[in-house]
Amino acid sequence: MGQTNALSNVTLKSVIKNFGILFVFFALVIVLSIISPNHAFAQPYNIINILKQTAINGILATGMLFVIVSGGIDLSIGSIVGVTAVLSAMLAHTGGYPLIVAIVIPILVGAVFGLVNGALVSYGGIPPFIVTLGSMTVLRGLALIISGGSPITGVSMQFEKISSSFVFGIPSLAIYFALVVLICAIILQKTVFGRNVFAIGGNEISARVSGVNVNFIRLLVYGIMGLLAGFCGVLMASRTTTGAPLAGSGYEMDAIAAAVIGGVSMTGGVGKWYGVVIGALLIAVIGNGLDILGVASSYQQVIKGLIIIVAVFLDLRGKRNKK
Amino acid sequence: MEYILEMNGIEKSFPGAKVLKHVNFNLKPGEVHALMGENGAGKSTLMKILMGIYSSDAGEITLAGESVTIKSPHEALDKGISMIHQELNPILDMQVYENVYLGRNIIKGKVFADKKIMKTATRKELDAMGVRISPNTYMRDLSVAQCQLIEIVKAISVGSRIIIMDEPTSAITDVEIETLFEQIRKLKAQGVAIIYISHKMDEIFEICDRITVLRDGEWIGTDETAHMTSEQLIKMMVGRDITEIFPKESVEIGDVVFEADSIISGTEVKDVSFQLHAGEILGIAGLVGAGRSELMEAIFGVTKKDGGKIILNGKERKIKSPKQAISQKIAFITEDRKVTGLNLITPISDNIIQVAMKDVSTWGFMNDKKRNELSDYYINQLSIKATGRNQIVGSLSGGNQQKVVIAKWLLSNPDIIILDEPTRGIDVGAKRDIYLLIGELVKAGKAVIVISSEIPEIMGLSDRIIVMSEGRFAGELERTEFSQEKILTLAANYIDASGGVSLDNSNLDSGERTDRADRADRADRAERTDNADRTDRAERTDNAERTDNADRTDNADSTDRADRTDRADRTDNADRADRTDNADRTDRINGGVN
Known part of the structure; x- marks a missing residue:
């Protein structure tokens, strides 16, 4: 019983733990590839499509990973995407501000919204569900106010390219997603801050007694979430070339779903970045596959919801059997 | 059959x-x-x-x-x-009878629970047992x-x-x-x-x-x-003889390294002062609710201090959060490892490095190699029984969990170590390991504060004991003066003064109180006869300390806590006799252990 043994146990175990969802994911990919007309699902252009569709939800889900691991929840991110998309589109008008302004300002604004959420949760002592439920409504209203109720159009070509360009044949959106995941994975796994996020989610009191500044960590967690939501607002505006005040509605639920599918524990303290990536990909694959099969969107919703439940069920059962 | x-x-x-x-x-x-x-x-x-x-x-x-x-x-x-x-x-929001019939409701007709029958049956059982609780009481109460x-x-x-x-x-x-x-x-x-x-x-x-x-x-x-x-x-x-449960070694006691001056915190800690020397084990005794843990929490910055100073090596230091306490090289091994000590869902290694994150990281980035080395070192050093550093802490036994908590605090290399009930709920072998470790710490010149409700433990370990009563400093005893009686007397010092408060909390009417007291008295007498022969046996084990020493403060604790629900027992002399009786019994046991 050496240490090498213990180490290999752990890696093996973590692979097995995610096997359930991975299995569902690959099974779905294979089935869709076979049954889609002309194997359209597996065509390169469609895979690029899927990556594009995954990106925004994936980035939000990665932020949600921080929040849920810390023991919280953020329902306001869809609204933050809405506000920042409108703001971004306003700033990205042809002949307006430099491009960088249209990118940086909305991201910072998103971060500020997140920090306000975080401050209310940490220092105000209000449960995160309540705080973000409130800010969700407030911010959606704000998006409607600043846009005057109608979508902002007429963004510059440069701005459009943020999300439509390719690097070495890979869509930029997928690259942003990969970068965000990479950075967040390093933060969560390799930094003191990241380990403390797990610590406060696992046992807040113990973390506090151990000298962790729980309130500050939590403030930053919501700040990161807001920042990523602001970034997604920019990407939304660029991708749709409009700043729609209702952009991002319901995105919080997709982000939470991706995290949960990826094995993130809703009680906090447990979650892996790669689980969230698989979760986000799975959701995109379901949506895309059903589109290709020509399933009406109302039915898509039903199927999507059921697949989420089944996927998590299979995953949980897998874990239980391992015990 | x-x-x-x-x-x-x-x-x-x-x-x-x-x-x-x-x-x-x-x-x-x-x-x-x-x-x-x-x-x-x-x-x-x-x-x-x-x-x-x-x-x-x-x-x-x-x-x-x-x-x-x-x-x-x-x-x-x-x-x-x-x-x-x-x-x-x-289920706290259920009533007593619902709890008794949980999962096997008596059904009236086909759908509705027959509350009446369940209540009556519950009342009958309660009466038969002589328990005076109404079936309608909420479990919460x-x-x-x-x-x-x-x-x-x-x-x-x-x-x-x-x-x-x-x-x-x-x-x-x-x-x-x-x-x-x-x-x-x-x-x-x-x-x-x-x-x-x-x-x-x-x-x-x-x-x-x-x-x-x-x-x-x-x-x-x-x-x-x-x-x-x-x-x-x-x-x-x-599986082996434990000849010396408390392996007390003499250590030279140095200068005052820590001083708490008139600490006040909420209503639980009322103006407590004490000094601590290098190489010293200071025991803090008292009944449950005496404010011992609360005092330590205030010192460590877990809770707010409403008054008083902390003086470290002659200099006053502000400690407003655990973080500041840690930076002043104080460690606090808390009372309840599951609630305040550990992150049960993470591996041993993550828990061990929790306090000393700074030492296992550079520029905010974890040094995984160092983390693993230190974890392995402490797993060996404290003989933590585990499959490896990656074992989830929640799956360890109580004694090993406690060792993980201790390891995590040792890693921060503290000079002053506060241990609150360090051996609660762990087995004899692990207890001894922890006693030995405390001995090692003071030998290395550290200063240790131990809170324990087990009087034999606190008397076995400490060089000096201060006793708290109702949030106040009640007295101080040098090792030569240690006796269970003195500790208990001091612990009850301020209790009568506040007796009026607990009276209000009594749920029982006076008739019932007398009734209970009587019963306790009878049980007490019966027990004394029952135990007569065992007491004899106890006498055979000879140990000087044992005779007057050794009792769990639990025994005494009860006085305090029991007050709130059943105050008859405290004021009643029968109970005092009862306590002494218990004391004798434990005495015998612990004497045997010594």
Whole structure:
């Protein structure tokens, strides 16, 4: 019983733990590839499509990973995407501000919204569900106010390219997603801050007694979430070339779903970045596959919801059997 | 049919470990049978097999002469086996009767629960037991001890013939223990057999007829309690002689390194001052609610200080958060490892480095290699029994969890170490390891504060003891002056002054109070006769310290806590006698240990 043994146990175990969802994911990919007309699902252009569709939800889900691991929840991110998309589109008008302004300002604004959420949760002592439920409504209203109720159009070509360009044949959106995941994975796994996020989610009191500044960590967690939501607002505006005040509605639920599918524990303290990536990909694959099969969107919703439940069920059962 | 239950040749393996090796256990109707062993000896596994939670790999279970297989707790219940768990989980917003009939509601017509019948039946059972709790009371309003009684009512109302009690006294006061024992005696008289799991030796000798000892999954022996002494029992459990439970070595005591000056915090800590020297172990004694933990929490910055100063090495230091306390090289090993000490869902290594994150990171990035090295070092150093540094802490035994908490604080290289109830709920072997470790710490010139409710422990460890009473400093004793009596007297110092407050909390009318006092008195007298021969035995073990020493503060604690629910007991002299009686008993046990 050496240490090498213990180490290999752990890696093996973590692979097995995610096997359930991975299995569902690959099974779905294979089935869709076979049954889609002309194997359209597996065509390169469609895979690029899927990556594009995954990106925004994936980035939000990665932020949600921080929040849920810390023991919280953020329902306001869809609204933050809405506000920042409108703001971004306003700033990205042809002949307006430099491009960088249209990118940086909305991201910072998103971060500020997140920090306000975080401050209310940490220092105000209000449960995160309540705080973000409130800010969700407030911010959606704000998006409607600043846009005057109608979508902002007429963004510059440069701005459009943020999300439509390719690097070495890979869509930029997928690259942003990969970068965000990479950075967040390093933060969560390799930094003191990241380990403390797990610590406060696992046992807040113990973390506090151990000298962790729980309130500050939590403030930053919501700040990161807001920042990523602001970034997604920019990407939304660029991708749709409009700043729609209702952009991002319901995105919080997709982000939470991706995290949960990826094995993130809703009680906090447990979650892996790669689980969230698989979760986000799975959701995109379901949506895309059903589109290709020509399933009406109302039915898509039903199927999507059921697949989420089944996927998590299979995953949980897998874990239980391992015990 | 002599036995109501026989478990023969029970075997059970988990992946990688054989936890039960051909274990035998039998139970006679109307007996209280102690199941003893260190943590990890296999007691709970054996009981889980009996309850149908686990299935055994080999062996036979015979209930009332009939070979049975028990596949689920529900089946166990049907067969007349109930278990009262150590940690009760009553549904707090349910009423007593609902809790008693949980999962087996009596149905009126086809749909509706028949509350009336359930209430009446519950009241009948409660009356039969002499428990004065209304079936309509909410569980939330009951004490732990009362919840336990309700569990017993539940067990009886389903017609259980065998009741397993897992550490039933770990969270209740001494007066409440007497009430529980009274119920146990009644159950015995009705022929109910009880399997009693406890680490508390005095209780085992008081209430149990026979004792079975397990060690490392093996059956070591079964014998009548009357044939055993506590030394024999400990030897059976640990597998070796523990000649010196408290290996106190003399260490040169240095200068004052820490001074708390007039600390005030909320209503719990009222102007407490003390000094601490390098190389010294300072014990803090007192009853539950005396404000000992609260004092430490205030010092450590967990809670707010409303007044007072902290002076470290002659300089005043502001400590407003645990973080600042840690930077001043203070460590605080908290009372409840599960609540305040550990992140149970993460690996040992993550817990061990939690306090000293700075030392295992550069520029905010973790140094995984260093983390692993340090974790392995402490796992070895403190002989933490685990599969490796990646084992999830929640799956360790209590003693090993406690060692992880200690490791995590040692890693921060503190000069002042506060240990709050460091050995609560852990077995004899692990306790000794922790005592030795504390000895090592002071030898290295560190200063240690120990809070303990076990008086033998605090007297065995400390160089000096300060006693707190009702949030105040009640007195200080040098090692040469230590005696259980002095400690208890000081601990009760300020209690009478605040007696009026607790009076308001009394739920009982005066008639009932007298009634209870009477009962306690009777039980007390009966017990004294019962225990006469055991007291004799105790006398044989000679140890100078033992005679006046040694008691759990638990005994005394009860005085305080019991007040709030049942204040008759405190003021009553019968209870005082009772306490002394208990003291004698524990005395004997601990004396034996010494």
